[in-house]
């Protein structure tokens with residue numbers, strides 16, 4: 538079957554330059570926001586994804602799939618798998634480059650069902666950068682990073698400044714959060 542990834546990245550890109558202070562291999566990434574549906578521990582029904590930096594500027598994100606995530610009996614819902622991919626790819630871009638990013642485009646190929654009680658391992662990498670555009674891809678495998686391939690995806694993430702979150706989000710929460718990212722020295 539032909540894949541949709543033939544023209545990826547779709548524009549000329551430069552290789553990513555991970556930030557000198559980016560977390561080193563072996564580092565477990567903190568939740569980027571405690572109320573995030575993807576990674577936050579304050580969200581009762583959240584996915585509670587966990588990400589760790591691996592060698593070669595790769596990030597491994599795990600999603601423990603439970604009955605709460607079913608779309609059909611015993612099988613994970615595709616939308617939630619895409620959500621996990623969104624978080625995994627976004628975390629890879631944001632944390633390795635140390636820039637705030639938002640998803641502009643996300644594409645998922647579902648290759649194999651993901652059963653309840655399995656853990657999806659999403660391995661993500663930055664494929665290139667073109668100005669504010671960061672192209673990231675990843676693949677999700679069942680129960681191990683070399684397990685059965687279940688999903689593949691690609692995302693376009695756009696670098697934004699704090700004004701994006703202030704304009705569109707909850708300014709009070711943003712002000713609290715920006716203190717945590719003050720060392721990123723973007724335009725905070």
Ligand SMILES: CCCCCCCC/C=C\CCCCCCCC(=O)SCCNC(=O)CCNC(=O)[C@H](O)C(C)(C)COP(=O)(O)OP(=O)(O)OC[C@H]1O[C@@H](n2cnc3c(N)ncnc32)[C@H](O)[C@@H]1OP(=O)(O)O
Pocket residue numbers: 569575623624625627628630631632636637638639640641642668669670693695697699702711712714715718
């Ligand atoms: C104080 C707070 C700090 C927080 C820091 C946290 C750091 C933690 C680090 C990391 C963890 C991250 C984990 C996140 C995981 C979850 C991520 C999500 O789910 S994000 C929510 C969903 N996404 C949105 O809500 C975006 C909605 N869209 C927008 O707001 C705008 O459309 C935006 C910002 C994406 C672009 O708008 P424009 O006005 O700024 O820029 P324009 O010119 O339109 O686009 C820029 C370039 O991108 C292309 N572009 C934009 N959208 C595109 C698309 N859909 N397809 C293809 N190209 C697109 C355009 O053609 C343009 O390209 P050309 O520069 O001209 O070459």
